[in-house]
Amino acid sequence: MIDPTRVRAALAERQDNFSLPQPFYTDEAFHRLDLDAVFNDEWLFACNSCELREPGDYLTLEIGATSVLVLRDMDGEIRAFFNTCRHRGSRICLEEKGHAHRLTCPYHQWVYDLDGALLHARQMPAGFEREGYGLRAVHVEIVCGMVYICLAATPPDITRFRDAVTPYLAPHQPWRTKVAASVTMIEEANWKLVIENNRECYHCAANHPELLATLVEFALPDDPAGSRDFRLLMEAQAAKWDRHGLPHLPADGGDEFRCIRLPFHRGAVSFTPDGSPACGKLLGELTDPDLGSVRMFRVPNNWNHFLADHIIHFRILPLSATRTVLRTTWLVHEDAVEGVDYDVDTLTSVWNATNAQDARLAANNQLGVGSLGYAPGPYAPSEFMLRNFTNWYARKLASHLDGAHGQRSIALKVSNG
Ligand code: FES
Numbered sequence: 001m002i003d004p005t006r007v008r009a010a011l012a013e014r015q016d017n018f019s020l021p022q023p024f025y026t027d028e029a030f031h032r033l034d035l036d037a038v039f040n041d042e043w044l045f046a047c048n049s050c051e052l053r054e055p056g057d058y059l060t061l062e063i064g065a066t067s068v069l070v071l072r073d074m075d076g077e078i079r080a081f082f083n084t085c086r087h088r089g090s091r092i093c094l095e096e097k098g099h100a101h102r103l104t105c106p107y108h109q110w111v112y113d114l115d116g117a118l119l120h121a122r123q124m125p126a127g128f129e130r131e132g133y134g135l136r137a138v139h140v141e142i143v144c145g146m147v148y149i150c151l152a153a154t155p156p157d158i159t160r161f162r163d164a165v166t167p168y169l170a171p172h173q174p175w176r177t178k179v180a181a182s183v184t185m186i187e188e189a190n191w192k193l194v195i196e197n198n199r200e201c202y203h204c205a206a207n208h209p210e211l212l213a214t215l216v217e218f219a220l221p222d223d224p225a226g227s228r229d230f231r232l233l234m235e236a237q238a239a240k241w242d243r244h245g246l247p248h249l250p251a252d253g254g255d256e257f258r259c260i261r262l263p264f265h266r267g268a269v270s271f272t273p274d275g276s277p278a279c280g281k282l283l284g285e286l287t288d289p290d291l292g293s294v295r296m297f298r299v300p301n302n303w304n305h306f307l308a309d310h311i312i313h314f315r316i317l318p319l320s321a322t323r324t325v326l327r328t329t330w331l332v333h334e335d336a337v338e339g340v341d342y343d344v345d346t347l348t349s350v351w352n353a354t355n356a357q358d359a360r361l362a363a364n365n366q367l368g369v370g371s372l373g374y375a376p377g378p379y380a381p382s383e384f385m386l387r388n389f390t391n392w393y394a395r396k397l398a399s400h401l402d403g404a405h406g407q408r409s410i411a412l413k414v415s416n417g
């Protein structure tokens with residue numbers, strides 16, 4: 001365990017509105033602290049509920065050394081469990097995705113129901129009480145079809161987030177979708193550098209030609225850096241969104257989340273090379289393909305775009321101090337037909353290119369941050385979201401050190417069916 005004095009010294013050294021001191025980005029002991037203080041304590045985006053369409057569908061994800069199993073049970077409810085057998089601790093589901101009506105541990109074949117109850121434990125003696133050995137549950141919350149999980153025994157309140165983002169997301173009916181494509185890539189960078197890179201578009205003009213063909217690089221409707229043309233576009237689109245009853249002004253997410261609807265460039269309606277729709281079948285009951293995009297971000301591991309014709313979820317999880325896994329999932333209406341309504345290459349090419357460019361930027365950032373020559377540098381005004389993020393992160397660590405969350409390291413709720 002890391003010496004708290006070292007962490008407090010690094011936090012004290014941190015300057016507001018500057019990038020973080022080096023160890024936060026490079027040191028494996030700080031990485032383990034991030035797992036404890038942030039990833040084992042916060043709500044994490046796992047997947048869209050459509051990825052668990054049928055009872056028995058499951059997926060797994062790794063949060064540090066902890067594998068979590070997210071599944072749909074026979075009653076249609078989405079549940080999550082530690083993917084660790086209650087016999088001697090083997091991992092149970094070894095694949096990233098699968099389908100099963102019972103969960104059988106590969107080691108000695110203890111069998112669990114999808115509600116976590118232990119059904120069979122062969123050769124155990126008479127009197128063995130299976131009820132005490134159900135899978136340990138992980139908290140689950142569904143927000144407009146997005147599945148969030150939390151490992152903490154007492155999770156932080158998610159109500160404010162849910163209430164704030166639902167009016168923006170619900171018109172897109174993210175729960176009535178299907179996965180059109182999913183890409184997993186490893187970024188050679190600390191997870192905070194991946195988030196910082198994602199939270200600003202200061203780098204976009206020089207690095208993202210495909211993205212900027214359609215995306216407006218300004219982050220606020222009244223962005224001081226915005227051109228006159230942007231302001232006129234924003235006014236016209238905002239008036240239209242008002243007519244549709246679609247919220248668009250920034251939600252009050254503080255440092256924890258952000259939700260806002262912003263337009264595409266004039267003439268563009270979607271993240272395609274030429275701005276034309278990516279999917280002919282619009283989401284939910286939407287009828288206008290030109291709704292811009294709801295950009296929703298939530299600490300610590302999720303950002304998204306909700307368009308009229310598709311949704312993109314981005315999920316990161318840290319692998320080490322200097323490696324992060326990014327999973328990007330493109331969703332279209334559940335009834336959309338590939339080859340008729342959409343083409344996967346057209347749907348994914350802009351963000352595949354953008355992700356590859358961002359991965360290079362973040363890896364270069366990591367290399368420079370690891371150098372003897374690194375010193376924290378000042379954020380530009382357009383990097384205001386990095387200030388929000390690093391302030392949130394510093395508070396999270398400080399509160400962890402103060403013990404506010406120390407007692408809720410893992411959930412120990414046992415499922416008895
Ligand atoms: Fe799972 Fe033995 S460790 S059955």
Ligand code: FE
Pocket residue numbers: 197198203204208354358
């Ligand atoms: Fe980028």
